[in-house]
Structure formats: structure tokens, C-alpha cells
Amino acid sequence: MTMHWKGLWILFSFHGRVVDAFIPKKKCKSGKRFGFVRFTNFMDAQRAISRLNGFVILGSRIWIKLAKFKGRRHIWRKREWSYLKEFFISIEPWTKKFMFSERVTWVEISGVPLNCWNYEMFKRVAGIWRNLVSMGENFIKATNYEKMKMMDSINQARKIEEVIFLEVRDNSFPISVKE
Numbered sequence: 001m002t003m004h005w006k007g008l009w010i011l012f013s014f015h016g017r018v019v020d021a022f023i024p025k026k027k028c029k030s031g032k033r034f035g036f037v038r039f040t041n042f043m044d045a046q047r048a049i050s051r052l053n054g055f056v057i058l059g060s061r062i063w064i065k066l067a068k069f070k071g072r073r074h075i076w077r078k079r080e081w082s083y084l085k086e087f088f089i090s091i092e093p094w095t096k097k098f099m100f101s102e103r104v105t106w107v108e109i110s111g112v113p114l115n116c117w118n119y120e121m122f123k124r125v126a127g128i129w130r131n132l133v134s135m136g137e138n139f140i141k142a143t144n145y146e147k148m149k150m151m152d153s154i155n156q157a158r159k160i161e162e163v164i165f166l167e168v169r170d171n172s173f174p175i176s177v178k179e
Helices: 005-013 042-052 072-086 119-127
Strands: 018-022 036-039 103-110 130-135 147-154 161-168 171-178
Touching (some): 005 036, 036 042, 119 130
């Protein structure tokens, strides 16, 4: 089974607000792959564990538990940056050449008419700034059609806060898009 950190992020984001996802190249002592997902709060982490523990993805069963740190944070400070060498091929000091034009962010879309509430429409809206990465919970488990949250990969530094117009036949609908 091969999974990218983005797939891990998307899978777990259906069960809570994910802050970080990481899959190291090294394997555990038994030779299996593992990864880490960090949530904004403990309740989201517990929900993901209860829903996904034993889940089968890409033909393999996954086992989920809370990470135990055992004071590693002190080790991090003592070793400083040498700890990162376990996860990265090379570590270089920051320079202006490392400026990235792309970032990933959650955007909220409101004002979409009910008859336009579909994946292709949201994908087109996301395409204005770059690419759609993930749809929010409200897309699958629609309880209200007032707002939709999407994770977007965007190529602008400034925060998104715009009104765009959705043309449907002879009508034009103002759609609010905010980070």
C-alpha cells in the first residue's frame, strides 16, 4: 500500500479538522509503514480513532491510536535540527530562493443556488485560484445548503475574500468566497 500525506489528510479530514499529516519514509520495527495526523482538538482525534480503526484502504487494514510522546519534546530541543535528518534528505538554511507561490487553505463558499450544488461547480470555483484539494463534510452529509467548505491549493499570498458571479442560463448569482 502506498499513500501520500495528502491522501492521509483527506481521509482523516472527514472526521475532524486536520492540522497536519505526515508519513515518514522509515518503517516501524515490524517493517510496516506508519504516519501521523494532528487534529485541532482531542474530540476530533477520538472521533477519527473510533471511526477509522480497522478501516480497510487500498487493500490494507489500518490501525489507529493516539501518539505517545514520552518527553520527546525535551529531546527535540537538545538535538535541535539534527532530529529532522531522520525525515528529510537535506536541510538547508532558508534563503529567498525557497519562496513558494502555492499554499493550501480552507475557503468557505456561500450563496450557491441549490440547483448548482454539485462537485463540478465547486471544482470550477476552486479552479479560479488553483486546485480543489478536498471538499468539506457538508458536501457528503449535507445538512444545510447555506455554506460549503473546501480545501484549496492556491497560488496567491493574499487572503481570499471575494464575490464572484455564477452564470446559470439567464441568471447571475453572487457567490461569496472567503478564507
